[in-house]
Amino acid sequence: MKTFFLLFLMLASLYGTSERKIIIGSFPSQQTADRALEKFESQLDSEFYVIQDQYGFNIVARPSGRTFIVALEPFDSYQTAKEVKEFLPPAYADAFINKYTPPPSQAVKREQFSDKTAVAPPVTTEPNATRAQKPVAALLQTAQTQEHAAPPSNSAPLTPSTSAETAKPPTVISEAPTTTAPSAAANTTTVTVASDATEEPSAPIEPAPAKTTPDASSATVYNALTVAALLAAVALLLALIKFYRDNRLLKEKLHASDTLYNGCCDEKNHLEETLTSKDAFLENLTLSLKKPIDSILNSTQALTEISTNRKEHELLENITASSSKLDEVINNIIDITNLRSNALDLERVEFNINTILETVAASANQMALEKGVEITFDIDTKMPIKYMGDPLRINQILTNILNQSLNNTQRGEIIISLKPREVTDSTIDLEVTFRDTGIGFRQEEIDSVFNDFADEHVFNIDSNIKIGLIMSKQLINTMGGDIKLKSSYGHGSSFVFNLVLDLPEQVEQRKYRLPYKEIMKYSALIVDNNVLAARVLRQQLEYFHLKVKPSFSWEHAAKIIHDEFHHIDFLILNSNVLGETSIEELSDIAEKQGLQIVFVVHDMRDIHYQIMEKFQHAHFLHKPFTQKKLLDLLITIHEINLEKESYEG
CATH class of the missing domain: 3.30.565.10 (Histidine kinase-like ATPase, C-terminal domain)
Structure with missing residues (x-):
C-alpha cells in the first residue's frame, strides 16, 4: 500500500509541472484577434511589464483550433498563472487558465518589448533563479525601489520628467514576417525618453545582457524530475523489502502447512482404517444374526399353519411380526455397510x-x-x-x-x-x-x-x-x-x-390403451368430500377422455343427477358422504336410471351394512389405486353394459 502511495505522489509531481496559459479571449479571425490584442495592450501599465520580464511569458494573438485567441503564455505552473491573472485589468476578469500546448509554426507571436518610444523597464541585478522564487507583490516592490534609485555613473543620464508621458508603458507590436537575414542592429533595442525641445536628446541605452541561467519553468521541471526519481527509488526499495518479508512469511506458512497436512493425512488414514474395520465387524455381526432370524421366521410360519388354538395362533403372529421387523433392521444395516464400502x-x-x-x-x-x-x-x-x-x-x-x-x-x-x-x-x-x-x-x-x-x-x-x-x-x-x-x-x-x-429402448407412446372406444364417450360423476382426492381421480379419468363432473356433497350430487341436462353413465363416490337417508335415495336413483355405482373405500370394514345390502352389484375401488386399476374398472363397467344391451336386445 505504501508503494502505491509513493508512486501516486511521483505521478502527481510530474503532472504538477505541466505548463499553462491565460486566455484573454477567443475570436473568429486573425484580424479580430489583432485588434483585440492592441486594445488589451493599451490598458496595461508598467507594473504588468515588470511581471512579464520576470516570468518570461509572451502576449500573443494566434490560431487555436478553428478560432484565434489572445493569450499570455507560457507559465511553468498553474499557481504562477493564477498570480499573474490577478494583475490583469478589470475589464478582463473573464480570462481563464488553460493547459498550454505549443502553437503551430504559423502562429503570430508578440515580443516582450516594442521599438516604439517608451520608458525602459527597470533591469534588476538579481539572478533569475532568485527572482523566480519571489511572489509577484515582492517583484513589484523591487521594481518601484529601483525606479527611485539614482542611475549609475557610467551610464548615460536620463532626462527626468514628471509628465504623463514618462509613465506611459511601452507598446508591444507584432513582428512582421520577413525572408531576409536579420542585421546585427536588429538585436538591440533603442529606448528614448520624451522631453522638452530645449533638452538634449538622450543617449542610447545598451541592451541588457542575455540570460545565461535557466528560467523558472526549466528549474521547476528539473526539480520535479529529481524528486520523482527519488520517490521512485524509495518506492522500489520499499517494494523489495515488502517482497522479501512476504516471501519469508510465505515460506514459513508453507512449511507449517506441509507439517499439518502430513499429520492430517496420517490421522485420516488411521480413521479410515478404523471405520473400515468397524463396518466389516458390523456386517459380519448382522450376517450372523440374519441366519437365526430367518430360521425363526420359517419355524413360526410353519407353526401358524398347523396351529388350531386361537391363543397360540395370536402368539405366533406376534413372534412373526417381531421377527420380520428385526429382519428388516438387519437388512437395512447390511445395505448401509455395503453402500459405504461400494460393495452394493x-x-x-x-x-x-x-x-x-x-x-x-x-x-x-x-x-x-x-x-x-x-x-x-x-x-x-x-x-x-x-x-x-x-x-x-x-x-x-x-x-x-x-x-x-x-x-x-x-x-x-x-x-x-x-x-x-x-x-x-x-x-x-x-x-x-x-x-x-x-x-x-x-x-x-x-x-x-x-x-x-x-x-x-x-x-x-x-x-x-x-x-x-x-x-x-x-x-x-x-x-x-x-x-x-x-x-x-x-x-x-x-x-x-x-x-x-x-428408459427401455421401445417406449409405448400411449401408456394405457382402451380396448373399447365407446368408453371415451362415458360421463362420470365424482362425489367425495376430500377435495384433493376428487381432483386426482378426475385427472385420472380425464386421461381416458371421459367427461367428468365433481361434487363434494350428496345433496349437490343429487341435484346434478335429477337435472335432465346432465347425462350420467356411472357414479364414483366415497362411502363416507352417505347417510342412511341418502343410501335409500341413491338406491332408488340407481334402479330407475340404471346407473352403475362405484364406491371408493379405504377399508371394507368401514362400509355401512346398508350399502352391502342395497348395492350388491356395486363396484369397489380400494385406496390407494393406480391408473391401471382404474382402467380395469372402466373395462369391467363397459363389459357389463354390453351384456345388458345384448340381453335386452
Whole structure:
C-alpha cells in the first residue's frame, strides 16, 4: 500500500509541472484577434511589464483550433498563472487558465518589448533563479525601489520628467514576417525618453545582457524530475523489502502447512482404517444374526399353519411380526455397510412402476387402516409405465419413506406424487413427493434427519425408521438423485427426492390403451368430500377422455343427477358422504336410471351394512389405486353394459 502511495505522489509531481496559459479571449479571425490584442495592450501599465520580464511569458494573438485567441503564455505552473491573472485589468476578469500546448509554426507571436518610444523597464541585478522564487507583490516592490534609485555613473543620464508621458508603458507590436537575414542592429533595442525641445536628446541605452541561467519553468521541471526519481527509488526499495518479508512469511506458512497436512493425512488414514474395520465387524455381526432370524421366521410360519388354538395362533403372529421387523433392521444395516464400502451392486432390469406402487401400498395398508390414514397416489399422466433400474431398491426407498410418514401421521392423509422433471430419449429424471398431514419436524431437526451421527432421541423417529431413512438417502444418491425434507412443525412434512432412471429402448407412446372406444364417450360423476382426492381421480379419468363432473356433497350430487341436462353413465363416490337417508335415495336413483355405482373405500370394514345390502352389484375401488386399476374398472363397467344391451336386445 505504501508503494502505491509513493508512486501516486511521483505521478502527481510530474503532472504538477505541466505548463499553462491565460486566455484573454477567443475570436473568429486573425484580424479580430489583432485588434483585440492592441486594445488589451493599451490598458496595461508598467507594473504588468515588470511581471512579464520576470516570468518570461509572451502576449500573443494566434490560431487555436478553428478560432484565434489572445493569450499570455507560457507559465511553468498553474499557481504562477493564477498570480499573474490577478494583475490583469478589470475589464478582463473573464480570462481563464488553460493547459498550454505549443502553437503551430504559423502562429503570430508578440515580443516582450516594442521599438516604439517608451520608458525602459527597470533591469534588476538579481539572478533569475532568485527572482523566480519571489511572489509577484515582492517583484513589484523591487521594481518601484529601483525606479527611485539614482542611475549609475557610467551610464548615460536620463532626462527626468514628471509628465504623463514618462509613465506611459511601452507598446508591444507584432513582428512582421520577413525572408531576409536579420542585421546585427536588429538585436538591440533603442529606448528614448520624451522631453522638452530645449533638452538634449538622450543617449542610447545598451541592451541588457542575455540570460545565461535557466528560467523558472526549466528549474521547476528539473526539480520535479529529481524528486520523482527519488520517490521512485524509495518506492522500489520499499517494494523489495515488502517482497522479501512476504516471501519469508510465505515460506514459513508453507512449511507449517506441509507439517499439518502430513499429520492430517496420517490421522485420516488411521480413521479410515478404523471405520473400515468397524463396518466389516458390523456386517459380519448382522450376517450372523440374519441366519437365526430367518430360521425363526420359517419355524413360526410353519407353526401358524398347523396351529388350531386361537391363543397360540395370536402368539405366533406376534413372534412373526417381531421377527420380520428385526429382519428388516438387519437388512437395512447390511445395505448401509455395503453402500459405504461400494460393495452394493444395483440391478438394471425392466419393471413396471404400477407394480411397485401397489406393493408399497399393500405393505403399509394395515398400519394406515389402524390409524385411519388415507393414502392417495397422484401420478402424472405423462409418466411412462416401464423403466430400467433396480425395482427392489426403489421399493425399499418408497417403503422406508412411507413408514416415516405413517409414523408421524396420526390421522389425515398421505399424498404420494410422481411426475417427470426431465425426459430424454434414453433417461428420465423422476420426482417423487411424500406429503403428509402429521406432526412434522422442528426447524433445528430438519438438517439432522438423514445424519447417521445425530441423536435419534431428538426426533419423533423410530430407530428402525431412522436407519431406513439413512439407507434410502444413500441409495438415492447412488442412483444420481438427492432428497430434501420440507416441514413446518404441527403442519405436516414433505419428503421430496428424485431418481435418474433409464428408459427401455421401445417406449409405448400411449401408456394405457382402451380396448373399447365407446368408453371415451362415458360421463362420470365424482362425489367425495376430500377435495384433493376428487381432483386426482378426475385427472385420472380425464386421461381416458371421459367427461367428468365433481361434487363434494350428496345433496349437490343429487341435484346434478335429477337435472335432465346432465347425462350420467356411472357414479364414483366415497362411502363416507352417505347417510342412511341418502343410501335409500341413491338406491332408488340407481334402479330407475340404471346407473352403475362405484364406491371408493379405504377399508371394507368401514362400509355401512346398508350399502352391502342395497348395492350388491356395486363396484369397489380400494385406496390407494393406480391408473391401471382404474382402467380395469372402466373395462369391467363397459363389459357389463354390453351384456345388458345384448340381453335386452
